[in-house]
Amino acid sequence: MDIPADHIVESVHRAAQFVSCFHPSDHVRHLASAWRREQSPAARAAIGQILINSRMAAYGRRPICQDTGMIVVFLRLGMDSRIRSTLPIEALVNEGVRRAWADERNPLRASMVADALFDRRNTRDNTPATTHVELMPGPGLEITLSAKGGGSENKARFTVLNPAASVEDWVVQTMEGLGAGWCPPGLIGLGIGGGAEMAMLLAKQALNAPIDMLDLLARGPRDRMEEFRINLYTRINALGIGAQGLGGMTSVLDVKVATTASHAASKPVALMPQCAANRHVHFRLDGSGPADFAPPPLSDWPDLGPEAAATGRRVQIDGLTRAQAAQWQAGETLLLSGRILTGRDAAHKRLAEMQARGETFPVDFAGRLIYYVGPVDPVAGEAVGPAGPTTSTRMDAFTPMMLDTGLVGMIGKAERGPATVQAIAQHGAVYLAATGGAAYLIARSIRAARVVAFADLGMEAIYEMDVEDLPVTVAVDARGTAIHRTGPAEWRQRIGLA
Ligand SMILES: O=C(O)C[C@H](O)C(=O)O
Known part of the structure; x- marks a missing residue:
């Protein structure tokens, strides 16, 4: 049984597009059960947002997460089959990835940089994928494709x-x-x-x-x-x-x-x-054509009802001062409206290099909030594609430099290191957490987005975004109370006592 090269290319394209929008139904079922059982209000709200996001992504055929992932493909080729191609199998997989990322119906975010050690330049098409090949007895080609954040x-x-x-x-x-x-x-x-x-x-x-x-x-x-x-x-x-x-x-x-x-x-x-953002799919090619993927029924997603909608204190952030932000308490949910700046790894590194050379920053961060994000490009009708937070901990090394600019706060996900929490408290600044894995939902709060510096960095450029009711939790307040420390400590004790 021969397998034409284009069946592999087109199947990888379709599979990568499919997994970008649809959580596996076993994942949704387990997540919904966790939401029902959860007694921590903050964790329940976060799981609720992830579930709503998942349903919205499936319905809107847009990525679950802004990090549309590094494609990893496991191929098991039957030894009775032959792949009709003059190209190596990795090239076929990469071509499928290229097609998936260039698909105008649902453009994905190019996250791969080459090479990892020196240039770290974005390849702009999310290649290369990681490809593993095994041989098995019999005919056909089994493929498992995942998109790993x-x-x-x-x-x-x-x-x-x-x-x-x-x-x-x-x-x-x-x-x-x-x-x-x-x-x-x-x-x-x-x-x-x-x-x-x-x-x-x-x-x-x-x-x-x-x-x-x-x-x-x-x-x-x-x-x-x-x-x-x-x-x-x-x-x-x-x-x-x-x-x-x-x-x-x-x-x-x-x-x-x-x-x-x-x-x-x-x-x-x-x-x-x-x-x-658990994303993977398994399929088999037998030479009869590229794989097709049927979207799961929307009934797979639970109806969470109004209870899951984000509620909190509405805050206008234009003209924000550190004195105002100091009123916010760790653990409190805020709905932010106004203008924020963005920046993540590459932008921070470049700012640090500029500072070392004594150059002026291209953007004034004083009195602003910076959101650690690398968004997906928009399609018609969107201000920006899915735009969830990236891991803030990676920005810790740059935080003292950023706080010295007069920055009021940072928005991202996950904990900050002890030295960063201390620096935040010393400056009377704040750190706010948005929900990782709720990127499409978060993007609904972004009304406009424009690149204001470092356009060559692609998704890592600095944007200015107009947001309305962007839901965040105060994760480190101006007194240095950090919920990523207090929350797990409290729940560990409660579970232990249960
Ligand atoms: O790259 C991103 O947008 C997020 C990243 O996967 C992360 O979780 O830090």
Whole structure:
């Protein structure tokens, strides 16, 4: 059985487009159950936003998350089949990615930079993908495609334990120190065994397995592996990290595990988090044509009712002063209206280089809020495409420089380091958290967006955005109270007492 090259290219295009808009239904089911059970108001509100966002993305056929991901493709080629192509298989996959990213009906965000070490220049078409090929007996080509967000990929961890050491303990300890940059609630994939590279690969593959923790919990474990997964699920959730690290009952929806043999001297363990934007699809090509993907019915998404709508104190941010922002309390929800600036990794790095050369910044940050975001380009009718927050922790090193400009505050996701929290308090500034994984919903609050500096950085340029009722939580207030510290501590204790 021959498989024409274009079947692969077109299937990758369609699959990448499909996963950008549709959460797998097992993910939605587990998320909805977590929302129903959640008793932490902040975490419940965040899960509610992620669920509403998910439904809106499916309905609007727009990306679930502004980080439309790094494409990872696992191909299993039947040894009775032949791929009719003069190009390497990686080139076919990359061409599919290029087509997906250039699709005008739903443009995606180009997030890949080449090379990673020096130039870090955006490739503008999201290539290259990561392609893994295996051979299997029989005919056909099995493909699993996932779009992996950078924030969760950054939290991949690896160790080689002594053979007698407890994997469970290592995973729980690692999760405790992982922070919220991976956008919980999500999944944890574990790869155990092999050498270093095999363990990592297994962990990533494990994330593509169906989510079935609710079924396991309902019927009880049937074997040692199910018992191991339930123990980990229970112990990780008992840490109280909660949605977005705000403190709550669900940090992981499931723990997926893949194992293989290992050397007698070692027990390699790879831990791979999957963020709230869990995106993957599996399909098979048999030479009869490119794969087709049927959108799931909208009835897959629960109706959360008016309870899930963001409420909070309305705040006008034009002309904002630090004295006004100092009135905001950690944990409070605000609905921001007015003009914000944006900037993320590359823009901050460039600003730091300008400062080192004694140059004036192209934008005045005094009295402003900066939003750490790299949005998706808009389609007709949108001011901006999906535009959720990126991980603020990466901007910590630049924060003293930014606070010295007179900046009032920052908007992003996940915790800030202790030195940054201290710097925020010393300046009487604030840090506000938006919900990671609610990018399309957040974009509905953005009425206009224009690039004001560093246009060559693409999605990493500095924009000015007009926002109306942008929902944020005060994550570090002007006194240095940090909810990413207090929230998990409180919920860990509550869960422990339950
Ligand atoms: O790149 C982004 O927009 C987000 C990133 O995936 C992150 O979670 O920090």
